[in-house]
Amino acid sequence: MAGLSGGGGGWGGYDDDDWGLSAEQLDQMERDAIRQLAERKASASAASTAPIPASPLGATSPLPSRATVPAAAVSSPLGGNHPATRASLEARFGKVEALSPSRNAVNNSQGSSPKISVHLFLHSSGMIAARFPYSQLLVDAFRKIPKASWNAKERVWMFPPSSLAIVEEVPRSVPGLTVEVHKLDPLVQRALAAALRSKDLRGLYDRIPPHLESKLMPFQREGIRFVLQHGGRALIADEMGLGKTLQAIAVASCLRDAWPVLVISPSSLRLHWASAIQSWLNIPVEDILVVLPHTGGSHKAGFRVAYSNSKGDFHLDGVFNVISYDVVPKIQSTLLDLDFKIVIADESHFMKNGQAKRTVASLPVLQKAQYVVLLSGTPALSRPIELFTQIQALYPTVYKSVSEYGNIYCKGGFFGLYQGASNHEELHNLMKATVMIRRLKKDVLSQLPVKRRQQVFLDLSEKDVKNVRALFIELETLKVKIESSDSKEMIDSLRFAYQNIVNKIYTDSAVAKIPAVLDFLGTMIEEGCKFLIFAHHQPMIDAIEKHLLVSI
Known part of the structure; x- marks a missing residue:
């Protein structure tokens, strides 16, 4: 007892x-x-407060006796x-005296069965979770599902996504119970199914060059394996400064059989990408092609250059081809014809506006590629509509309807506008389970060095440096005249003019850099990171101040 x-x-x-x-x-x-x-x-x-009238001897009490x-x-x-x-x-x-194993079974002597609701949802771990009022019959049924586990802390049953169909069907077959199963949304089911169909490529990790792999930090190795595990189509959403560029280059090195590679980046980061590729993969500079919007100027740091506005045939024949988002609309047909198997899209939140030309032009290129690596430090989970085009680039067959997505995760919308946010936790869990890996600096602080120094080379447009180049030509002309002159007065005059031009180059070069610097600052602001700015030239300081006052 x-x-x-x-x-x-x-x-x-x-x-x-x-x-x-x-x-x-x-x-x-x-x-x-x-x-x-x-x-x-x-x-x-209630019984103690109710008046009980006196009754004659032999009268029956209105309350039944024990x-x-x-x-x-x-x-x-x-x-x-x-x-x-x-x-x-x-x-x-x-x-x-005895605990019957069927104590939760309902007495169906009157022909009725208890009704139990089973709620299925996507857990933060990527597993399918089931929550329901306690029923031993249901527990026994769920326990038989392969890889089922009980989460005592959250009091839910957990199952791998591959068991979803079984989890939905099992409760209905339990005798003596009427079970109402609240299924996952069809969009969530499609996304999970697509992720399960992805080919696991983690076996290719060993193809990373040893000199590169030895420089990787543990969380970066995890990010590379995540992309490979999801078939080479994923979003690396690490906070700025955690080496998203390096992880993407390492992924590309694992997929060498699918080269050549197309890299799409903000215009100010084209040279940065070319330099990083050459440095980490030891690729000859002539195998790296940088596409610029205008003709003119010299080669960029030794890399081959092509111009999107050049007349005649346009060739993207580099092993790595680096272009900007602004160039994509101009050469979209060429990009589609070339049929790149690997595409890396840096700062993919540049495609957050589904109506923008660069987004409309870039999506078909990304969707056609076999492998796609998106990089963004700001995955816009607080404004889910800005995430739609990015995940649509990765899984076009899953995210086909913006209205379906918007009604679930953007509080619905009026006239096709979805500016709100809803079901935030489910969206975050879905992204982590299917396409996205995100780490913050605070999460991996123990793996980071005390301080890292990095140079980011900004790409200046030919339009911005045109005047500076003209001054350099004039400077060379004066230098020749000084060397060939015999008159002291003439030499002094030429040297004075020479110094004036040097001073003008010093000032005008800062002005020429302003657009690229502001573009890069815009990226920093969108990343939401903290930063300090040091500058020398007054025009540069004024331009930065004006830009920040408007942008922040």
Whole structure:
């Protein structure tokens, strides 16, 4: 005979093993007991306050006596009927002689079955979670599903996404129960199914060059493996400064059989990408092609250059081809004809506006590629509509309808505008489970060096440096004249003019750099990171101040 003590809210010195029950079952017992005691107390209170008229001898009481009440009329907090222990149950939660394994089975003598709701949702771990009121029959059924596990902390059953169809079907086949299953949204189901179909390429990780792999930090290795695990189509959304560029280059090195590679980046970062590729992969500079919008000027740091506005045939024949988002609309047909198998899109939040020309032009190129790596430090989870085009680039067959996505994650919308946010937790879990890996500096601080120094070379447009180049030509002309002149007065005059031009170059070069610097600052602002700016030239300082006052 086992007993439950009502004193002190405890279990009378017995633990879970003494009862042979799980914590889940004990919780349900306690809840039922407390509820039934409260009902009895309320009933007793009502009875004590009701007037009872005097009755003649032999009259029957309006309240049935204990002797006339069938034992089955009062159920114990354990569920089921226990007439032998009825008195003790009323006194102290109850004492039980035997715990029936089917105590949650409903007495169907009257032809009715209990109705239980099972809610399925996507857990933060990427697993399918099921939450439902306790039922031993359901527990027994779910326990038989392969790889099922009980999450005691959150009190939910967990299943791998591959078991979703079984999880939906099993509750309906439990005899004696009427189960209503609240399924995952069809969009979530499609996304999970697409992720499961992705080919796991983690076996290619060893193709990373040893000199590159040895420089990787543990979280960067994890990011590379995540992309490979998801078939080479994923979004690396690490905070700025955690080496997204390096991770993307390492992924490309694993997929060498699919080269050549197309890299799309903001215009100010084209040279940065070319330099990083050459440095980390030891690729000859002539195998790296940088596409510029205008003709003119010299080669960029030794890399080959092509111009999108050049007449005649346009060739993208580099092993790595680096272009900007602004160039894509001009050469989209060429990019589609070349059929790049690997595309890296840096700062992919540049495509957040689905109506922008660069987004409309870039999406088909990304969707056609076999492997796509998106990089963004600002995945826009707070404004889900800005994320849609990016995940549409990765899984076009899943995210086909902006209205379907908007109605779920953007609070619906009026006239096709989806500016709100809803079901934020589910969206975040879905992204992590299918396409996105994101780490913040605070999460990987122990893996980071004390300080890192990095040079970012900004790409200046030919339009911005045109005047400076003209001054350099004039400077060379004066230098020749000085060397060939015999007159001291003429030499002094030429040297004075020479110094004036040097000063003008010093000033005008700062002005020429302003557009590229402001473009890069815009990227920093969108990343949401903290930064300090040091500058020397007054025109540069003024331009930066004006830009920040408007942008922040």
